[in-house]
Amino acid sequence: MKAAFTLDDLPLWPHSANPDGYTADSITDALIEALDSNRIRGVYAFANSWALVKHPELSRVLDRWVAAGHHVANHTHSHPLLNDVEADRYIEEIDLAEEHLGPWMSKAPKRFFRYTLNLWGDTDEKRRRVKAHLDARDYAITEVTTWFYEWRWNTAFTNCLARDDQDGISFLKQSFSDFSIAQLRYDFDFAAKWFGGDIKGITLGHNVPFFADVADAFFAALRAAGLEFISLEEAAADPHYGEAASVVCRKFLNYQQKLAWVAGQPIPEIVPEYQATFDRVVEMSAGKRA
Numbered sequence: 001m002k003a004a005f006t007l008d009d010l011p012l013w014p015h016s017a018n019p020d021g022y023t024a025d026s027i028t029d030a031l032i033e034a035l036d037s038n039r040i041r042g043v044y045a046f047a048n049s050w051a052l053v054k055h056p057e058l059s060r061v062l063d064r065w066v067a068a069g070h071h072v073a074n075h076t077h078s079h080p081l082l083n084d085v086e087a088d089r090y091i092e093e094i095d096l097a098e099e100h101l102g103p104w105m106s107k108a109p110k111r112f113f114r115y116t117l118n119l120w121g122d123t124d125e126k127r128r129r130v131k132a133h134l135d136a137r138d139y140a141i142t143e144v145t146t147w148f149y150e151w152r153w154n155t156a157f158t159n160c161l162a163r164d165d166q167d168g169i170s171f172l173k174q175s176f177s178d179f180s181i182a183q184l185r186y187d188f189d190f191a192a193k194w195f196g197g198d199i200k201g202i203t204l205g206h207n208v209p210f211f212a213d214v215a216d217a218f219f220a221a222l223r224a225a226g227l228e229f230i231s232l233e234e235a236a237a238d239p240h241y242g243e244a245a246s247v248v249c250r251k252f253l254n255y256q257q258k259l260a261w262v263a264g265q266p267i268p269e270i271v272p273e274y275q276a277t278f279d280r281v282v283e284m285s286a287g288k289r290a
């Protein structure tokens with residue numbers, strides 16, 4: 001298994017406040033350290049620029065990320081979903097992010113863009129117009145073949161922190177790597193079946209407190225399970241990604257699952273052997289937005 005690791009939503013995860021003891025700085029520093037100790041270099045962070053307008057001091061998070069040898073890419077200004085807005089608004093968001101993120105993006109070897117929630121457009125007009133804009137601006141679309149659902153674990157984790165549930169925290173920390181490795185293998189197996197050959201994977205994590213805590217051991221566990229980390233430039237050059245943003249779909253699905261769903265051949269999103277584990281985490285994250 002060969003895959004690139006990518007990070008979404010730097011410098012500040014937009015969906016929940018950080019619990020006591022965690023800041024945008026501390027989370028990013030922990031991730032930089034974990035990547036460094038696992039010799040994972042040149043990771044692209046798909047950034048949202050809204051946080052730089054609201055909290056200008058967070059530009060130092062991007063400074064530190066780039067100083068550590070990693071890269072910044074475009075993930076829109078304020079993270080709107082293409083299902084919810086018109087093509088014009090989404091295009092403005094792409095351009096606004098480029099304006100704000102320019103100082104860091106210009107240092108990256110390549111211009112990458114990731115759709116928010118990997119949504120390519122719920123009408124053909126939106127899909128075509130946004131894709132044409134990305135092509136005209138020389139962006140390469142970055143897909144996702146595996147997400148690790150660490151945002152789900154994170155919501156459950158912050159719930160456990162709030163009520164000092166140490167057993168819950170232990171369960172979350174112990175279950176995450178095993179789940180992720182199983183999900184990674186499941187996604188690779190299905191992609192190989194779907195495309196009729198191995199794909200170079202693109203994996204995704206977020207800058208959330210739970211992930212900052214487990215990232216060092218997590219990356220080591222993935223490598224021990226047989227994952228070779230490659231650069232995003234290498235992974236994205238895999239011709240299997242030629243179907244990115246090629247079809248209309250409202251569903252939040254990874255690359256191969258989306259293509260299969262549109263073709264009328266859906267598969268379970270979660271690796272079936274770990275569905276019960278996943279359900280327990282979802283239950284533990286109840287009451288908070290995931």
Ligand SMILES: [Zn+2]
Pocket residue numbers: 008009075079116117
């Ligand atoms: Zn995102």
